[in-house]
Amino acid sequence: MRIVVLGGTGNIGTAVVRALMAEPRVDEVVGAARRVPDPWPDVPGHAALAWTAIDITADDLDPLLDGADAVVQLSWLFQPTHRPDVTWRNNVAGTERLLTSLRRCAVPALVCSSSIAAYSPRTGLGAVGEAWPTHGASTAAYAREKAYVERLLDVFEATVPSCRVVRIRPAFVFQREAAVQQRRLFGGPLVPGTLLRPELIPVLPVPRGLRVQAVHSDDVAAAITATVTRPVTGAFNIAADGVLDAKALGRLFQARVAPVSPRLVRGLLGGAWRAHLSPAPADLFDALLNLPTMSTTKARRELNWAPSFTAADAVEQFLIGIREGTGGPTPALAAGTSGVLRLREWRSGVGTRP
Numbered sequence: 001m002r003i004v005v006l007g008g009t010g011n012i013g014t015a016v017v018r019a020l021m022a023e024p025r026v027d028e029v030v031g032a033a034r035r036v037p038d039p040w041p042d043v044p045g046h047a048a049l050a051w052t053a054i055d056i057t058a059d060d061l062d063p064l065l066d067g068a069d070a071v072v073q074l075s076w077l078f079q080p081t082h083r084p085d086v087t088w089r090n091n092v093a094g095t096e097r098l099l100t101s102l103r104r105c106a107v108p109a110l111v112c113s114s115s116i117a118a119y120s121p122r123t124g125l126g127a128v129g130e131a132w133p134t135h136g137a138s139t140a141a142y143a144r145e146k147a148y149v150e151r152l153l154d155v156f157e158a159t160v161p162s163c164r165v166v167r168i169r170p171a172f173v174f175q176r177e178a179a180v181q182q183r184r185l186f187g188g189p190l191v192p193g194t195l196l197r198p199e200l201i202p203v204l205p206v207p208r209g210l211r212v213q214a215v216h217s218d219d220v221a222a223a224i225t226a227t228v229t230r231p232v233t234g235a236f237n238i239a240a241d242g243v244l245d246a247k248a249l250g251r252l253f254q255a256r257v258a259p260v261s262p263r264l265v266r267g268l269l270g271g272a273w274r275a276h277l278s279p280a281p282a283d284l285f286d287a288l289l290n291l292p293t294m295s296t297t298k299a300r301r302e303l304n305w306a307p308s309f310t311a312a313d314a315v316e317q318f319l320i321g322i323r324e325g326t327g328g329p330t331p332a333l334a335a336g337t338s339g340v341l342r343l344r345e346w347r348s349g350v351g352t353r354p
Helices: 011-021 084-105 141-159 176-187 217-229 246-253 262-274 282-290 297-302 311-324 339-347
Strands: 002-006 028-033 048-053 070-073 109-113 164-170 172-174 203-207 214-216 234-238 256-260
Touching: 002 011, 011 028, 011 172, 011 176, 011 217, 070 084, 070 217, 084 109, 084 141, 109 141, 109 217, 141 164, 141 282, 164 217, 172 176, 172 217, 172 311, 176 311, 203 246, 203 262, 214 217, 214 311, 217 234, 234 297, 246 256, 246 311, 256 262, 262 282
Parallel strands: 002 028, 002 070, 028 048, 070 109, 109 164, 164 234, 172 214, 203 256
Antiparallel strands: none
């Protein structure tokens, strides 16, 4: 099997490349991204690995997809949140270009990474299955774009029945090697990793009602690899065991929890975002509070999938990585910025390139 992984240098992408390399039924893995690693560290496995630099918004995708047995679509931009036209062009228009190329090249399978944020707001604390509506958890560009891509996939499935379509909807995805990148994307340069040490956080403020799921990148990669090699279709929720509420977060940070008003947190985030001091807008916080809890019954049943890490384990790996300044082997995950030293560069947009 020849598998093409678009966005193969990111948090999920690097884990997917590793997992596919170790799959005996895969002969060749082609990683594609705007910036490709040179060199890529030796990855033991059965498959050959090649990299190609490609821009999903502008380049001809047909030569890359021609002859592929499956395409894994992970190409996504979270930043710059102040330029939604840029993220829309990559995330939505780029995916539409990909679907058009898939049709022309008659690729038999597509695995597309969606998100828990594509789901509509929760109405209770019960776990929801894959049939829960996907209209986005808030007005945040991230949730809106994920929901729109779901509609693109609906049309593609209906009009191209020869292509097997799988949608992976993971919870928040963490791994140690992606910690610095995620700090840059969500915390910005004013949140250096050295601050996130238990001895420096005696009291942890947590918004009331916060309940989130998490999953390790390797477990998402295992699910994606299973969908590549099994004749399955449809959506799959992917989340680790356990839901992270205030008590669980207090244990992770070894701190006493102080409940705070969500309205206060939203106001602070909104002000910081408007002042370009934080990369995460307030409406993304709205999504965080409204996310449903996902059931993973379908993935366990049809993919024979089970997480190797709990939700707390996945976040703990992230915290270790962020405290140590851990980076990964690709340009997207490189530990290239730290704290306030790159503030001027980040605010000018240099630090937000994919």
